[in-house]
Amino acid sequence: MGWFESTARSEAQIEAEIRDELEFHLEQRTRELVEQGMGADEARAEAERRFGSVERVRQSCRRVQLGERIMLQRIQFVLNLVLIVAVGVLGWRYWQSNASVQDQLHKLSQLLEPRAALLAASAGPQPPHSPRPALERFKALKDPAAAAAWAEQMLAWESDAGPGAMNQGWHSVESPQVRIALLAPFVTRGGHGRAIEILHLAATDRDAEVREQAFRFLKSYAFQDFSGKPLSIYHEWHDEIGQKPLGDALTESAKRYAERLRAASGAPLVRELVLIESIDLEPAQVRGRDVLHDILWSGGEENLYNRAYRWIESDNTEIQFAGLRFVAHFPQLAEAISSSVLNVVLAWPWKSPALVVVACRALAACPQLPMETNSEVSLHLLRFCVENDTPEVRQAVGSGILERLWRLPSGSERGAAQWIAWWKENRAQFSDPKLLESEDARWLDAR
Amino acid sequence: MAEPKSELLQGTLHMLILKALERGPLHGYAIVRRIEESSDAFLRVEEGSLYPALHRMERRGWIESEWGASESNRRAKFYELTNSGRRQLREELAGWERTRTAIEGVLRAQPKGA
Numbered sequence: 001m002g003w004f005e006s007t008a009r010s011e012a013q014i015e016a017e018i019r020d021e022l023e024f025h026l027e028q029r030t031r032e033l034v035e036q037g038m039g040a041d042e043a044r045a046e047a048e049r050r051f052g053s054v055e056r057v058r059q060s061c062r063r064v065q066l067g068e069r070i071m072l073q074r075i076q077f078v079l080n081l082v083l084i085v086a087v088g089v090l091g092w093r094y095w096q097s098n099a100s101v102q103d104q105l106h107k108l109s110q111l112l113e114p115r116a117a118l119l120a121a122s123a124g125p126q127p128p129h130s131p132r133p134a135l136e137r138f139k140a141l142k143d144p145a146a147a148a149a150w151a152e153q154m155l156a157w158e159s160d161a162g163p164g165a166m167n168q169g170w171h172s173v174e175s176p177q178v179r180i181a182l183l184a185p186f187v188t189r190g191g192h193g194r195a196i197e198i199l200h201l202a203a204t205d206r207d208a209e210v211r212e213q214a215f216r217f218l219k220s221y222a223f224q225d226f227s228g229k230p231l232s233i234y235h236e237w238h239d240e241i242g243q244k245p246l247g248d249a250l251t252e253s254a255k256r257y258a259e260r261l262r263a264a265s266g267a268p269l270v271r272e273l274v275l276i277e278s279i280d281l282e283p284a285q286v287r288g289r290d291v292l293h294d295i296l297w298s299g300g301e302e303n304l305y306n307r308a309y310r311w312i313e314s315d316n317t318e319i320q321f322a323g324l325r326f327v328a329h330f331p332q333l334a335e336a337i338s339s340s341v342l343n344v345v346l347a348w349p350w351k352s353p354a355l356v357v358v359a360c361r362a363l364a365a366c367p368q369l370p371m372e373t374n375s376e377v378s379l380h381l382l383r384f385c386v387e388n389d390t391p392e393v394r395q396a397v398g399s400g401i402l403e404r405l406w407r408l409p410s411g412s413e414r415g416a417a418q419w420i421a422w423w424k425e426n427r428a429q430f431s432d433p434k435l436l437e438s439e440d441a442r443w444l445d446a447r
Numbered sequence: 448m449a450e451p452k453s454e455l456l457q458g459t460l461h462m463l464i465l466k467a468l469e470r471g472p473l474h475g476y477a478i479v480r481r482i483e484e485s486s487d488a489f490l491r492v493e494e495g496s497l498y499p500a501l502h503r504m505e506r507r508g509w510i511e512s513e514w515g516a517s518e519s520n521r522r523a524k525f526y527e528l529t530n531s532g533r534r535q536l537r538e539e540l541a542g543w544e545r546t547r548t549a550i551e552g553v554l555r556a557q558p559k560g561a
Contacts, residue, residue, distance in 0.1 A: 021475060021524045022498060028476040052495030060499035064506060
C-alpha cells in the first residue's frame with residue numbers, strides 16, 4: 001500500500017484494518033494451539049497472553065499510521081490558536097488606537113469650542129436649534145394632538161428623515177385621526193421637500209376618511225405647495241393618476257398650478273406653456289399627463305426642436321395643437337420645422353380646420369416660408385378658405401399666409417366667393433401641370 | 448514445539464523481519480513463525496511489538512502491504528519487501544556482520560600474560 005493510498009484512507013478505515021490484522025494474528029495463534037490439543041477458550045487466552053496488550057498494540061499501530069495526520073491536526077490547532085490570538089491582539093490594538101483618536105478628537109473639540117462660541121457671537125443671534133424628534137415614537141403615537149406636535153417638531157427640525165420614517169411606519173399607525181393629524185402640518189405649511197410623499201401615503205390610505213382629507217388638500221392647493229418640483233406628482237403617482245377620485249383631485253390641483261403660473265408671469269413662453277397645459281388638462285388624466293411630461297417636466301431648450309417636431313408630428317391632435325401654438329412663439333423654430341407645419345395644413349380635410357388655423361398662425365411667425373411648396377400649399381389653403389369661410393379662418397389664413405405666399409393684397413375681408421373669383425382671374429398665371437392637375441385645382445375649377 | 452529460549456537482541460527486529468520477507472510476501476503471524484522456525488524456535492518475537500514495527504517499516508518504504516487471502520482462506524494483510532527494503536536489509540546485515548566480528552574479536556582476545 002503506497003503513501004498516497006494510506007493517507008487517502010479515513011481514520012475509521014485504518015483503525016478497522018489494524019483491528020482486523022491483530023485479530024487475524026490471534027486467531028492463527030489460537031488455531032495452532034488448538035491443533036496442539038488445547039481447548040478453544042484456553043487456546044484463545046494463551047494467544048492473548050503471548051500477544052500482550054491488544055489495546056496497547058492497537059494504539060501503537062494507530063500512532064504509526066496516523067502520526068502525520070495527528071501532527072497536522074495539532075499544527076492546525078496551534079495555527080488556529082495563533083490566528084485567534086493575533087486577531088484578538090489586533091482588535092485590542094485597534095480599540096486602543098480608536099480610543100486614542102476619540103480622546104484626541106475630544107481634546108480638539110475642547111480647543112475649538114471657545115473659538116466657535118466667539119464666531120457664533122460675532123454672527124449675531126441664531127434661532128434656537130430644534131431637537132431631533134424621536135423617530136421611534138412615531139409608530140406609537142395614539143393621540144392626534146401628539147401626532148400634530150410630533151409633525152411640527154419634525155418640520156422645525158427641517159429634515160427629510162421624518163417623512164422617510166413615516167413612509168416606513170405610516171400603515172402601522174392605527175388611528176385614522178392620528179394619520180390625518182400627521183398629514184396636515186406637512187401639507188398646510190407647504191414647502192417641505194417630501195410633503196408630496198406623505199400626501200401620497202394619505203391619498204392611498206386604507207381608510208376612506210384619510211383619503212378624503214388627502215383629496216381635499218389636493219383640490220385646495222397647487223402642486224408647488226406640495227413639492228419643489230411642480231407636476232412631479234404625475235411621475236410619482238403614475239399608477240393612481242387614472243383613478244377616480246384621486247385622478248380628479250390631481251387634475252384640480254394641476255389646474256390651480258396652471259392658473260397661478262398664468263397670473264404670475266408675463267413671459268410669452270410661460271404664457272404659452274400655461275395655455276398648452278390648461279388645454280391638455282381639461283380632458284384630464286392620460287393626455288394631460290403625457291403632454292405635461294413632454295412640455296413642462298422635461299425642461300430645457302436644447303431639445304426644443306426635437307420636442308416641437310415630435311409634438312407636431314404626433315398622432316394625438318391635442319399634442320399637435322400644443323406644439324403648433326408653442327412654435328408660433330419661436331420664429332426660428334417655426335421656420336426650421338416649417339415642412340412639418342405645412343404637412344399639418346396639407347392633412348386637411350383629414351385634420352380639423354381648427355388645427356390648420358393654428359398651423360397657419362405658426363407659419364405666419366416664420367421670417368421666411370419654404371418656397372418650394374408655395375404653390376401647392378397656397379392652392380390647398382385657397383380651397384380651405386373657400387370651404388371654411390369663417391372669421392377665424394379669414395383672420396388666420398386670408399390676411400396672413402396666402403398674401404405672403406402669393407403676394408396677394410390683404411385678404412382678411414375676403415370671403416369664399418371672392419377667393420373663387422380671384423382664382424378664376426389669376427389661374428392663367430399658373431403653368432405648373434402638377435399644380436393645375438391637382439385635386440385642389442380641379443375642385444376650385446369646378447366652383 | 449520447544450519454548451523459545453531467547454528474546455530478540457535490541458535493534459535486530461527490523462533486520463529479522465526484512466530477512467523473513469526476503470523470500471516472498473508474508474502476513475504478520477507467518478513472519479513470527481518464520482523467524483521462530485528459522486532459529487529452531489530459539490528466538491522469540493514479542494508479538495505485540497511486531498505490528499507497530501511492520502507499520503513503521505511500511506511508512507519508511509521498506510515494505511508494502513496488501514490485503515489478500517491466507518492459507519485458511521481468511522482475509523489477511525500481506526507484507527512484501529520493496530527495493531528500498533532490500534537495500535536496507537543489506538545495510539542491516541552488513542552492520543550486523545560488523546557487530547558480530549567485533550564481538551567475536553572481543554571474545555577471542557586473550558588476557559595479558561595468559
